[in-house]
Amino acid sequence: MDAFSSSEEKIFKAAIDLFCENGFDGTKMQAIADKAGISKASLHYYFRSKDRLFKKVVQNLLxxxxxxxxxxxxxxxxxxxxxxxxxxxxxxxxxxxxxxxxxxxxxxxxxxxxxxxxxxxxxxxxxxxxxxxxxxxxxxxxxxxxxxxxxxxxxxxxxxxxxxxxxxxxxxxxxxxxxxxxxxxxxxxxxxxxxxxxxxxxxx
Amino acid sequence: MDAFSSSEEKIFKAAIDLFCENGFDGTKMQAIADKAGISKASLHYYFRSKDRLFKKVVQNLLxxxxxxxxxxxxxxxxxxxxxxxxxxxxxxxxxxxxxxxxxxxxxxxxxxxxxxxxxxxxxxxxxxxxxxxxxxxxxxxxxxxxxxxxxxxxxxxxxxxxxxxxxxxxxxxxxxxxxxxxxxxxxxxxxxxxxxxxxxxxxx
DNA sequence: ATACAGTTTGACCAAACGGTCAGACCAATG
DNA sequence: CATTGGTCTGACCGTTTGGTCAAACTGTAT
The missing domain is CATH 1.10.357.10 (Tetracycline Repressor, domain 2)
Known part of the structure; x- marks a missing residue:
């Protein structure tokens, strides 16, 4: 139960990459899941919604x-x-x-x-x-x-x-x-x- | 049959505004139609697809x-x-x-x-x-x-x-x-x- | 009136979207 | 072995998306 489990880390890195490449509207949850190599449902398990994930990404980068x-x-x-x-x-x-x-x-x-x-x-x-x-x-x-x-x-x-x-x-x-x-x-x-x-x- | 009929002009101006405000992915065809005060089908009558409309907008602005x-x-x-x-x-x-x-x-x-x-x-x-x-x-x-x-x-x-x-x-x-x-x-x-x-x- | 080309639309479609949920999986603990 | 709690997913849902189409509506020339 680390702050960053392996899956959570993979998701976050994939999210950073894709958000940077395509912006908020241009990035689809399914694409993040694919890049991270996990299911779309797991995305919502770790980060409740697209907005929350996005906010964390922006915060982290800033x-x-x-x-x-x-x-x-x-x-x-x-x-x-x-x-x-x-x-x-x-x-x-x-x-x-x-x-x-x-x-x-x-x-x-x-x-x-x-x-x-x-x-x-x-x-x-x-x-x-x-x-x-x-x-x-x-x-x-x-x-x-x-x-x-x-x-x-x-x-x-x-x-x-x-x-x-x-x-x-x-x-x-x-x-x-x-x-x-x-x-x-x-x-x-x-x-x-x-x-x-x-x-x-x-x-x- | 002007190069810019009234409707075409209204559509184009609305498209410029919304694309500038929300980007390509953030702009919905229905939103452009609403702002221009015409039906969505008319959008596709004048500009065949979203990509074509987008390209013309970028070209015009650039x-x-x-x-x-x-x-x-x-x-x-x-x-x-x-x-x-x-x-x-x-x-x-x-x-x-x-x-x-x-x-x-x-x-x-x-x-x-x-x-x-x-x-x-x-x-x-x-x-x-x-x-x-x-x-x-x-x-x-x-x-x-x-x-x-x-x-x-x-x-x-x-x-x-x-x-x-x-x-x-x-x-x-x-x-x-x-x-x-x-x-x-x-x-x-x-x-x-x-x-x-x-x-x-x-x-x- | 009729015919015709350009314009406009409501109704519709398949696909994609963000999000949910019951249940499967998997270690660790008793 | 049984239970428990965290992890993970396939199937599904309601909505929205870009795009289509036949039909209705214009004006204008015949």
Missing amino acids: SMLITNVTGEIKEDTCIEELLQKLISGYFDMFRKFRKQTFFVFAELVKHQKLLADIIQGIDKIAVIQEILLRLQKEREKGTIIAIAPEDLIINIIAMCIYPLMAEPMIKLIMSMSDNEFEQLLNRRKQVVTDFTLRAILVRS | SMLITNVTGEIKEDTCIEELLQKLISGYFDMFRKFRKQTFFVFAELVKHQKLLADIIQGIDKIAVIQEILLRLQKEREKGTIIAIAPEDLIINIIAMCIYPLMAEPMIKLIMSMSDNEFEQLLNRRKQVVTDFTLRAILVRS
Whole structure:
């Protein structure tokens, strides 16, 4: 009677995969059961309804995405290194959990009512707050220009996340091949870091 | 026997609204019929199947979004004004057609197979090409730093579009109220313009 | 009036959907 | 061996889904 028996785990993993791939409405309970290798009735045995299963999946992914950005940002690292690590961390995570990220974004917009319920199950948003504070300090120190930390972080996340979410659009509009696009992604961390540092660093 | 009879138009508009709101799987034919004020059978009379109707909707929106960014970019405007107008244009459009943009992004990722069919029905992607060329020129002139025009445009679009698509996430992570977020959106054009110009302008 | 092509619909269909339930299965305990 | 409690399922249910079709309804030209 573990919190995660083998079957429950298999179901949950299958549900994550399929929900991320096809969204809430596009995912059928039978498909989850098939992928998990159990009967549809067992689904309802472990998770009472589709909505409950869905909510748990979203909660799990959101929590994972938020807490995953944490770590290794010490107080004594200079602003350049801080931003570089931040960008690198965000980009790698978004690239690794591409579909999951897009899924959470999309479904959170559609089912805004669920958000209130989901928030309570999530622990740490403190990491971001920490970074916001550090940026505020740097600004007072005069190493970076006057910019609201929120604006700066949004800019950074935007530049990291957008190419990953907009791949088909970018390829279409820019007439890019798969190869060219992959090159673009590979140089992306450097591009965003340079761009950001040039934008906010106060030069002597 | 117009290309758009009154009924056909009503159906198409209803379809756009509902598809944008609920996605492909979340939109039911009966709901479209109800919203258009006609019978479900009439839907199939004008558009043979749900897939065909869906494809036409995506095609129409994608074409609209792409061609809508055009206009008023003359050759003699300086780089600062060019970027400011570009950012302003993108941001206003994305803000105006927020749901449509998100919808096209999401469904284009899911149904990547349809993209090949859809591309053929779209005329002008030339506007972007024009801007890419102009940026290349400025770079050679030495007014802006060495950055691939594609990277620059992606950065700009990213910073414009991301806050609009990630509203719930941002509010959650940054602990923002509706009011604070609206303020953030209102200053966004200025923020992105300043940020971008500082990042790419060669200073004397 | 009649004929005709385009439009619109109620009634209908097979398939798929989320969900239920009685009962089979299976270890572990007495 | 018998009982018990958790696990698992085939069969089933009511509803909803995308799609069809013959028939009714328009207006217009003959």
